[in-house]
Amino acid sequence: MPFTPPATGLTPASSFERLLKIMDDLRENCPWDMKQTMESIRHLTIEETYELSDAILDGDMQEIRKELGDIMLHLVFYARIASESNAFNITDVLNGICDKLINRHPHIYGDTEVNNEDDVKRNWEQIKLKEGNRSVLAGVPASLPALVKASRIQEKARGVGFDWEEKSQVWDKVEEEMQEFKNEFNAEDESAIDREKAEGEFGDLLFSLINYARFININPEDALEKTNRKFIKRFQYLEAKAAQQGKKLHDMTLAEMDIFWNEAKKV
Template sequence: MNKIHSTPDLNRHSKLKAFDRLLTIMDELRENCPWDKKQTLESLRHLTIEETYELSDAILEGDLNEIKKEIGDIMLHLVFYARIASEKKAFDVADVLNSICDKLIARHPHIYGDVIANDEQTVKANWEKLKLKQGNKSVLEGVPTSLPALVKAIRIQDKARGVGFDWEKKEQVWEKVEEEMQEFKKEFNTETSETINKEKAMAEFGDLLFSLVNYARFIDIDPEEALERTNKKFIKRFQFLETESAKDGKKLGEMTLAEMDVYWERAKSL
């Protein structure tokens, strides 16, 4: 058994007290507030998704105070789900917490057992093998079907890599990107006006995106975060274009592309 060294948490009592306070308030709201009394697992679902995206935005903005608020909102939702489940005699928050604790211990034999894992990749590989031993039929089974496609591609590739199905060098991955680009160009020739086979072109474009996600993983770039940063950059520059052109008495729908490009170049210099 590995010897575990943990730093004493001097604030543990205050943390437990705060969590107990949240549980108490949740109970009071569920029993007394007309809105909270009405909620179900299904009605909270879309709100939880929204809160998760708000947390994601706060993380990308690097706003720690906003991150704290959004974590609180999500924590409330998790406690809410557990409270509703307890009313159904299914489980309560203690069952939830003990379940994840048991799972973490079982999936970290390099900490709580005799397995040796000195790097991140070994830990991930062991994790996937353990899940297969515990009944999962596929290493991809844990990838939610409703994930956005870009995020899903990242998770699929991570899981495949965890069991050794991966390229050895980033140069090989880039060769695949270039190969997929050429295949896409064959289906969508930008130099002619010929009608393309949309289904085939879409399939090739999907392959190209998947290979780019793979390359991003090899150079330690999160493609979802990279694209979102570009989205935010575009929004900022476009809104500058809208604001500054309006100050000059111009309307977007009536401007030429060259006129708009003047404001765009100014936005890029900010």
């Protein structure tokens, strides 16, 4: 006999209760859902997060709404699994984040005064240290992609005052790192290089560029992803134009491909 699905919620609370009820039904009766563990759905959560990221960059509000729902399902799923071993439940999760937000916003829920966003971030990091974090950088996940990790490291260091004072100083550092990299990897010099050292200098250069992007309020991850998408669009235009002429890219000269590439820039 089929289960009667819970009615559509008309408020945030009733909608959330509806999701919890559905999760209970699935966990107790669906063969696939009953089998899952935190480890088995972890990679799916990562995938859903990237799908949300794509929707945000596309500016697709309907897709964002759907992806948020998928992620919400995963959060409820983890809490339900944990509740089965009495580790914690969804109420603990929600109260935990509420308590943390209250504690870390003393300028809202206390008598601390702040003048700007930097004060808020500085207080946030200091409170985290009082809560038991041994390092300001302890909250940066080890598995973050390197570009995102560099941004988060720099943001957290800034939160405790370890930062450049002027963006001109950061740009000087970029130029310094560029020169050091060029010294290790001169494009006009065909002699062998110390690749490990060159790699280190290249990493320093990237780190300094990410730092400068932060100073001019550019998210380097978003910027690079938009460039990736722009390249893909233009390259696929090039492929399509070559196919229309019955050609394959590897049979074309670079000059021939450049004609279509320049066309793609105008599309």
